[in-house]
Amino acid sequence: MRITFWGVRGSYPTPGTSTVRYGGHTSCVQVDVPGRAPIILDAGTGMRALGRHLQKGPLGQGNGTVNLLLTHLHWDHIQGLPFFDPVFVRGNRLNIYARSGRGTRLNEAIAGVAGDAVFPIVFKELPANFKFLPVNPKEDLDIGGVRVLPIALNHPGTSTGFRIDHGKRSVAYITDTSPFDRIRYKHSFAKGTPKRLATGDKRILEKMRRDLVGAIHGCDVVIFDTTFSDEEYEKFPHWGHSTPWQALEIVRDASAKKLVLFHHSPTRTDEEMDRMLADTIERAADTGVAIDAARQGQILVIE
């Protein structure tokens, strides 16, 4: 199993000298299993370069398939889609798996990404064949012989993580999510965290966390939303993101092998990322969990 990071940044893309090493493009990760169509996790701005790369294969000939799994439809996770070259080639197939947060039909929500007010070409005129496949947490998917498990996460408007298994190898992609203690997102705007969490919400959150820990149990690699430092989280606990420490606790409880920091804050410079990584490695010393931080262009091979 091979994992390629095309975009690792959260919220918005950050070009510039201070983010060159870790990269400025937003969420997009490619997972390859030999002999299968590529699985793509999220369609952030990293997806444009991925499209260029994939055009060298069957997708360039209009003879390829891509399975795209979307955690959610926030802009930083979808805005690469209309700039993904394979969608402009007739004959290509794009299977899009996602949940739509507010109950909009998935195809309509995705089409809005390329509505004529915001993009020069209307979605329905794109030559590739699109298939929209709604997903539900805990309902296993068989994607071309690869097992994928959707996992409910705690984020404004909802988000869905994925565990991908093939043979004895597994990777989990857990972004975007808040930890499961201070706020439970519902279908309304979250201005701040509640003063006291209702007992019902508290129970639901505890169950969500247990389910997540169970779902990623024993994973080789867990890619996790670690937008915040501890101090930043205290300022913005209602923004729907986690810290490396919160991620580490979950990954440790799941007896997973490796945590990869991901969805880096747009304000985080390369030097600050180095420090965050070093600090997390130190904190993880007694947990048995290996730590890395995702960099644009990085390839992880799980042998």
Added chain:
Amino acid sequence: MKIRFWGVRGSFVAAGAEFVRYGGNTACVELTEGEKRIILDLGSGAIELGKTLMGQGAKRLQILLSHTHIDHIQGFPFFAPVFNPKMQIDIYGPRGAGKKVDHVLDESLNPDYSPLFSLKNLSAKLEFHSLGEEPFQIHDFEVTAASLPHGRIESYGFRVEGKSGTVAYMTDVGYPGGVPVQAAIDLAKEADLLIHDTTFGPEDWRGHEKWGHASWEHALSVAEQAGTKKLALFHHAPDRTDDEVDKFVALARNAAPKGLAVIGAMEGEAGVVEI
């Protein structure tokens, strides 16, 4: 007047070492005369501008949007002043594909796409104005807007006349047959600076005639017919590296009529133009 580029890139953000000199953020330009300010477009460059403005105590901002394609509005939900309850922001924009600008921005924040859910959740006082052809005043600036062809929707070009000089801004624009329209030439008439879409060079424009973007040849033609003093190549293609932008600037300089200065629009302090 001081012109500062916060984003010069077209269509898509360019993140990487080969784009750091001209900059990889999408369209956003700040015009200032003393304390008076106009902002052109809210591409990703607007995010850094927003942070800077928060430290300066500005209470009211005026923003002109050329159109609502994503590379011109993607900075909006991260533009810090929209979260300041003491701020009033006037946004002047066209009807994008028949929809009013507030409608398009509101849709872009809907619960599927954004944790903000709606324009209603932004703390600043927002006022939206539809652009027309009549000149209007912002502070001491006289602003003229004109609809220009951009693929299948309209994109507005602007002429901003201040006390110390005149700037014309036209992005994104694609001239049918490669012949600049009179409205563009009128906007740029004897301007001190023309900021013009130069997504393409003359060769790669062919084959992309319908994309709604211009080549530096078209920009030169507008500048020459309008008698503009200086031309800034703008809306650099997302794959155009710093060295390639340098080459574009050199080619355009060679082809420029006598008396017309040519520069490549560049993010940051290094790219500031004073007129």
